[in-house]
Amino acid sequence: MNLILLEAAEVDASGDVSLSGARAAHLLNVLSVSPGQTVRVGMLDGPFGVGTVQSIGGGAVALRCVFDASVPPRPSVDLLLALPRPKVLRRLWAQLAALGVGRIMLTNAERVERNYFDTHVVTPECYRLLLIEGLQQARDTRLPEVSIHRQFKVFVEDELDGLAGNSLRIVADPSATSSVAAALGDVNDRRVLIAIGPEGGWNNFEMRLIEARGFQAIGMGARTLxxxxxxxxxLALVRDAITARSA
Amino acid sequence: MNLILLEAAEVDASGDVSLSGARAAHLLNVLSVSPGQTVRVGMLDGPFGVGTVQSIGGGAVALRCVFDASVPPRPSVDLLLALPRPKVLRRLWAQLAALGVGRIMLTNAERVERNYFDTHVVTPECYRLLLIEGLQQARDTRLPEVSIHRQFKVFVEDELDGLAGNSLRIVADPSATSSVAAALGDVNDRRVLIAIGPEGGWNNFEMRLIEARGFQAIGMGARTLxxxxxxxxxLALVRDAITARSA
Incomplete structure (x- = not known):
C-alpha cells in the first residue's frame, strides 16, 4: 500500500477522516506512524494530498488531510477484454488498476463460457476493492470504469464507439506480425483501446467485426500467453510506446 | 495446454508413450482426439514433434511420436529475482516459463523475509510442475534452470558471473529514467539478465553491489508495481526490444 485512498464521503469539510480496518492496520503495523507524522493520501477519483496523523487509539488512526488543487488525469489506455475465467479475472483486477487503465469493457465471445457472467468476480462488490488495491499499490486515484456486455455483436457495432470514441485501436492476434510500437506510430494525444480475446482466440466472425471497427492486429511473438x-x-508494451512517443 | 510435453523417460525407443492424468484428460476432453489423429508434442528440454494417437482406453491415451532433429534454443533472457512472497511466487512460475526465461536465480535481500526460503513453493516438487504448465501454454520445451541463493553478497560477488557470464544486465529501479529499449541498444547476440528487487526495493548496499556487477538501472514509469x-x-519489454533489434 503505497498510497492511502479515501472515499469522498469519509472525509469531512475540514479534511478530517478516521480510519480503521486495513488502512489503519497498514499505518500502524507497516509504517508505524505516530501523531504529527504525515502520510501520502488520495481521494478516490480525486486529488492527491497529505494526511497528518492527529491521534491513534483502539486500532484506529485519525488523519487531517490537505488535498492538491488538481486531479490527476485518467490513464489514456482502455481495455476490451473477452471475459476470462473467474480465477484469472480475480488475479487481474488489481494488476489492471496498477498498470493504469481508464476503462475496462468485459464482453462475451463464442469461447467465453456463459456462466462466467454470473460469478461474484464480475460484481462491483468484488472488483471495486481489488481495483482500489491496485491503485493503492501504484499510487493513483483514478478508478477504472467497468462495463459488462453480454451481447458481443450489439456491443461492438452499436455501443463501442460511444464508449471508446476516437481511440487508436489494436487487437492482439497471434498470427499478426505488426508490433505495438509500429501500430502506435501516430497515436499523438488519442486514447488507445486494446482488445484481447478469450483463451483460444476470437472466432472469425468476431475478428471480422472487431477489424471492421478500426482495430489493427498486432502480434506479440510466437509464445501463446x-x-x-x-x-x-x-499494457506494458502500450504504455512504453506511448511514453516513448511523448518523450 | 497448447503442447503436450513428455519426459525422456516416458518415451520408449520407437517413440511410444502412454499418457494418463492431466495430459490424457486434455487430449480426451478438450481436444476430443480419436485414433489416427495427430497432436503437437515436445520432449522436455528436447525437440518438438508430432504424436499420432494409437489407442484410447480407461482414461489413457497411447501416442507414437516422431521428433524433430533439432532442439529449440534456450530463451536468451535470464532473471535475478529477490525471493517474492510465496503467494506471489506461486502465481509467477508458470508465467515466467510462458514468457520464456533461460535461468531463474532467486536471492535473498534485506527486505526478503527469511522464512520464504523454507516454503513449499521454492522446492522443485512444486515449481517444476508449474514451469511445465507454462511451457505447455506457450509451446516451448526448454525448462528454465532454477537456482536459489540465500547469501546475497556471496552470490552477487562470487557466483553471478559464473552463471550469467557475458550478459547485458539491467536492474529495475523506480528512480531511473533510462528505458529498456535504450539500455538494450547494443545487445546484439548477448544474453540479457534482468534483476528485480523485493517489494520495497533493494537497499543501498545491495544496489551498489548490483551496479558494481555491470547492471544498468532502467525505469518503468511512475507507477509502483x-x-x-x-x-x-x-520481460515483455525486454523480449520486445530484443525482437525489434533482430528484425
Whole structure:
C-alpha cells in the first residue's frame, strides 16, 4: 500500500477522516506512524494530498488531510477484454488498476463460457476493492470504469464507439506480425483501446467485426500467453510506446 | 495446454508413450482426439514433434511420436529475482516459463523475509510442475534452470558471473529514467539478465553491489508495481526490444 485512498464521503469539510480496518492496520503495523507524522493520501477519483496523523487509539488512526488543487488525469489506455475465467479475472483486477487503465469493457465471445457472467468476480462488490488495491499499490486515484456486455455483436457495432470514441485501436492476434510500437506510430494525444480475446482466440466472425471497427492486429511473438499474462504484457508494451512517443 | 510435453523417460525407443492424468484428460476432453489423429508434442528440454494417437482406453491415451532433429534454443533472457512472497511466487512460475526465461536465480535481500526460503513453493516438487504448465501454454520445451541463493553478497560477488557470464544486465529501479529499449541498444547476440528487487526495493548496499556487477538501472514509469506484475511487464519489454533489434 503505497498510497492511502479515501472515499469522498469519509472525509469531512475540514479534511478530517478516521480510519480503521486495513488502512489503519497498514499505518500502524507497516509504517508505524505516530501523531504529527504525515502520510501520502488520495481521494478516490480525486486529488492527491497529505494526511497528518492527529491521534491513534483502539486500532484506529485519525488523519487531517490537505488535498492538491488538481486531479490527476485518467490513464489514456482502455481495455476490451473477452471475459476470462473467474480465477484469472480475480488475479487481474488489481494488476489492471496498477498498470493504469481508464476503462475496462468485459464482453462475451463464442469461447467465453456463459456462466462466467454470473460469478461474484464480475460484481462491483468484488472488483471495486481489488481495483482500489491496485491503485493503492501504484499510487493513483483514478478508478477504472467497468462495463459488462453480454451481447458481443450489439456491443461492438452499436455501443463501442460511444464508449471508446476516437481511440487508436489494436487487437492482439497471434498470427499478426505488426508490433505495438509500429501500430502506435501516430497515436499523438488519442486514447488507445486494446482488445484481447478469450483463451483460444476470437472466432472469425468476431475478428471480422472487431477489424471492421478500426482495430489493427498486432502480434506479440510466437509464445501463446494466458489471458492475464497477455494483458499485463500488452499494457506494458502500450504504455512504453506511448511514453516513448511523448518523450 | 497448447503442447503436450513428455519426459525422456516416458518415451520408449520407437517413440511410444502412454499418457494418463492431466495430459490424457486434455487430449480426451478438450481436444476430443480419436485414433489416427495427430497432436503437437515436445520432449522436455528436447525437440518438438508430432504424436499420432494409437489407442484410447480407461482414461489413457497411447501416442507414437516422431521428433524433430533439432532442439529449440534456450530463451536468451535470464532473471535475478529477490525471493517474492510465496503467494506471489506461486502465481509467477508458470508465467515466467510462458514468457520464456533461460535461468531463474532467486536471492535473498534485506527486505526478503527469511522464512520464504523454507516454503513449499521454492522446492522443485512444486515449481517444476508449474514451469511445465507454462511451457505447455506457450509451446516451448526448454525448462528454465532454477537456482536459489540465500547469501546475497556471496552470490552477487562470487557466483553471478559464473552463471550469467557475458550478459547485458539491467536492474529495475523506480528512480531511473533510462528505458529498456535504450539500455538494450547494443545487445546484439548477448544474453540479457534482468534483476528485480523485493517489494520495497533493494537497499543501498545491495544496489551498489548490483551496479558494481555491470547492471544498468532502467525505469518503468511512475507507477509502483507488485513483483509479479513488474516481472511480466519487464520481460515483455525486454523480449520486445530484443525482437525489434533482430528484425
Amino acid at each position: 494466458r489471458t492475464d499474462t497477455a494483458c499485463v504484457a500488452l | 507488485r513483483t509479479d506484475t513488474a516481472c511480466v511487464a519487464l
